[in-house]
Amino acid sequence: MTTPARLAIVIAIAASFAAAQSLDFATYRAKVEPIFLKKREGHARCVVCHAGAGNAFRLQPLDPGATNWTEEESRKNFEAVSRLVNSANLLSSPILKHPLAGTAGGDDFHSGGRQFQSKNDPDWKTIADWARGSQSK
Numbered sequence: 001m002t003t004p005a006r007l008a009i010v011i012a013i014a015a016s017f018a019a020a021q022s023l024d025f026a027t028y029r030a031k032v033e034p035i036f037l038k039k040r041e042g043h044a045r046c047v048v049c050h051a052g053a054g055n056a057f058r059l060q061p062l063d064p065g066a067t068n069w070t071e072e073e074s075r076k077n078f079e080a081v082s083r084l085v086n087s088a089n090l091l092s093s094p095i096l097k098h099p100l101a102g103t104a105g106g107d108d109f110h111s112g113g114r115q116f117q118s119k120n121d122p123d124w125k126t127i128a129d130w131a132r133g134s135q136s137k
Helices: 003-022 025-037 046-050 071-082 087-092 120-134
Strands: none
Touching: 025 046, 025 071, 025 120, 071 120
């Protein structure tokens, strides 16, 4: 591997690490995590399929009767979801691309359906803003 190629890889890894460090837990908990609990017409809530899932988007199961996660559970969710952010190419981040309609640039298949029909969906924008490093206000 040539030196420029190695340098490019190191820069991409460093950028990804820096972005992961800039993701804000408070914003995630206040604005992003509620999206995973939200019922969207024609779809199951994200938590229904992803609580305890065996894939990268693994949310903590809710306690019986709970309508929200504890702070400890939210931190575990934050760690899992943060790994789905690709700061080097934000639009290729699985947390943004996988539930997005194919016609809007999403993945070809998501067993939970197209949660977001376009990048103009307010919830998709909220997740994207958080992934860019926007802080809660």
